[in-house]
Each structure stands twice: as structure tokens, then as C-alpha cells.
Amino acid sequence: MSDAAERKMQFLFALRSRGVTDSRVLTAMEKIDRGAFVRGLFEPRAYEDMPLPISCGQTISQPSVVGLMTQALRVQPRDKVLEVGTGSGYQAAILSQLARRVYTVERHRRLVREAQDRFDALGLTNVTAMLGDGSFGLPDQAPFDRIIVTAAAEDPPGPLLAQLRIGGIMVVPVGQSDAVQHLIKVTRSETGLEYEELRPVRFVPLVEGIGQE
Ligand code: SAH
Numbered sequence: 499m500s501d502a503a504e505r506k507m508q509f510l511f512a513l514r515s516r517g518v519t520d521s522r523v524l525t526a527m528e529k530i531d532r533g534a535f536v537r538g539l540f541e542p543r544a545y546e547d548m549p550l551p552i553s554c555g556q557t558i559s560q561p562s563v564v565g566l567m568t569q570a571l572r573v574q575p576r577d578k579v580l581e582v583g584t585g586s587g588y589q590a591a592i593l594s595q596l597a598r599r600v601y602t603v604e605r606h607r608r609l610v611r612e613a614q615d616r617f618d619a620l621g622l623t624n625v626t627a628m629l630g631d632g633s634f635g636l637p638d639q640a641p642f643d644r645i646i647v648t649a650a651a652e653d654p655p656g657p658l659l660a661q662l663r664i665g666g667i668m669v670v671p672v673g674q675s676d677a678v679q680h681l682i683k684v685t686r687s688e689t690g691l692e693y694e695e696l697r698p699v700r701f702v703p704l705v706e707g708i709g710q711e
Contacts, residue, residue, distance in 0.1 A: 509545045509561065516547065518565030526595035527565060532558075534616060535586040554606040554711050556702060558586040559648060563699060570669050570683050570696055571644050573597050578639070582632030582658070582704070583648035587613030587625075593646070594625040601625075601639055603632035606709040631707055635661040642666060649704040650679045662686045669696075675703035 499507075510528060518524060533544040535558055540550045549557045559567075568589070573579060573596040581590050584604035590613065593600045604610045607629055614627040628636070632647070633655040640661035647658065647670040654670045662668050666686045673679030681696040 505545045509547075512547045513562055513565050516562035516566070518562060518569060520569045522596060523565055523568050523592070526568070526592045527561065529595060530588070530591045530620075532561060532588060534620065535588040535591070552586045553608055553612060554709060556585050556606070556609065558588050559701070564589050564592060566697070567646060567648075567669050567681065568592055568596070570681070571646055571667055573644055577643035579644040579646070580636060580639070580642045580658075580661070581646050581648065582635075584609055584613045584627050585648065587616050587627065589646065589648055590625050590627070591617065591620065591622055594622045597624070597644070599624050601636055602627050603630045603636060605629070605631055605705060605707065606711050608711045629708065633657065633704060633706070637661065644668070645670075647671065647704065648701065650675055650699075650701040651704045654682065654684055655704070659684065659686075659691065664688060671699045671701045 536544040536550050547562050549560045552558050577597045578599045579593050579597045581602040584602040590600050590602040610627045610629045617625050635657045641663040642661055643663050643666050645658050645668040650671040664686055668684040670682050671679045672682045678698050681699045683694045683696055685692045
């Protein structure tokens with residue numbers, strides 16, 4: 499077996515052993531090469547189950563966490579999905595394999611540009627990266643079937659809850675940036691919002707406004 503094939507097998511094995519069992523999610527993660535989202539010094543470590551540094555002092559999430567969050571979101575093929583916190587674009591690229599349309603919002607201009615370049619290079623035509631403070635969502639594109647936040651908020655942001663369609667699901671890490679955070683799944687039913695605590699996680703904080711870079 500080639501080195502690349504063996505690396506991929508180990509990558510998928512690690513995902514499964516950490517609880518990523520949804521076959522559609524695993525297929526998407528097999529297809530989207532994490533190496534394309536990690537540049538420079540850390541590129542050789544792209545297939546390890548670790549978060550890694552990217553531009554603007556941010557991080558690309560740990561692959562198993564990407565897998566578990568994507569799985570919890572139960573994305574359907576006709577869904578319109580919003581991601582808050584584009585970072586490298588890896589999570590959005592995975593979502594693009596499962597959903598009809600993906601919008602991803604990032605507060606650093608440089609990350610928006612780099613992520614959009616990656617989507618274009620990979621021919622991912624159903625995902626758009628946009629500059630903005632994602633706490634406010636994207637009112638022009640709302641409502642969304644699914645919303646995923648990949649930075650930790652002290653509470654699930656109100657505008658995002660308001661932009662979730664009935665029957666919609668939102669996954670968001672909640673907690674202080676320097677303390678244990680919990681991944682929360684919010685489901686909007688006809689009668690209101692239901693909250694479920696999934697697991698402890700660690701994310702960079704959701705920050706107000708647009709970044710300098
Ligand atoms: N999903 C990313 C990793 C996210 S890291 C990936 O797959 O690589 C969290 C990202 O959220 C960072 O890039 C950070 O700049 C961004 N972020 C933090 N606060 C934000 C906000 N209010 N609006 C939009 N993006 C935000």
C-alpha cells in the first residue's frame with residue numbers, strides 16, 4: 499500500500515475509534531484531504547487527530563471533533579447550512595459534501611480569502627466564505643436548516659437561534675474561553691427550543707467584530 503493510502507486508512511480508523519460512525523460523514527472525510535487545509539510547518543501532521551495552528555493565530559479543529567460535530571448536525575442533502583468560524587475552511591468543505599448549500603462566516607479577511615481559494619481549487623461550488631461577525635448570522639440567507647458554530651460562545655447567540663428553521667439543528671460549543679466548554683445541540687421544534695449537552699470540548703472564543711488581518 500502507498501504511504502498516502504496507509505495514512506488515509508489510519509486517519510479513518512482513528513475517526514471511527516473516537517466515535518465517528520456515520521458512513522456519509524466518513525465518506526466526506528475520506529474525500530476531503532485535510533492536508534490541503536494545513537500549510538507549511540504543520541502540513542506533515544495533517545493526518546494526526548490534533549488541532550493545528552493556521553493563519554491569524556487560529557486553529558483548524560481536531561478531525562474527530564469535526565466528525566462528531568458533523569454527525570450531531572444530521573445534515574440532509576437538501577439542507578442550507580451556516581457555519582460560523584471558517585478558519586481553514588476544512589469543516590465547511592466537509593459540510594459541502596453533505597448539504598445542498600453552505601455559507602461560512604469568518605471575522606478575519608485573510609482566512610476568508612484563503613478558505614475561498616481552497617474551495618475554488620477543489621471545485622467545491624456550493625460553499626461560500628464571507629467576511630463578517632458570525633454572531634449575527636446571515637439574515638439575508640436565513641432561515642437555515644443547520645447551523646454549526648466552531649468558536650466558543652458564552653451562550654448560543656440569539657440571532658443564530660432566530661435564524662434556525664423549525665425542525666432545524668444547531669451545534670455550538672458553549673462556555674468561557676479558558677474553561678471547560680460543552681458542545682450543545684439545539685433543536686427548534688414547533689413549540690420552542692430543546693437543548694442537549696453532548697460532550698466537553700475546547701475551542702477558541704467567539705470574538706466580536708471584524709479582525710485586523
Ligand atoms: N472551522 C474551522 C476552525 C475554526 S477556529 C476549520 O475547519 O478550520 C474558529 C474560527 O472562528 C477562527 O478562525 C476565528 O477567527 C473565527 N471567529 C471567532 N469569532 C468569530 C465571529 N464572531 N465571527 C466569525 N468568525 C469568528
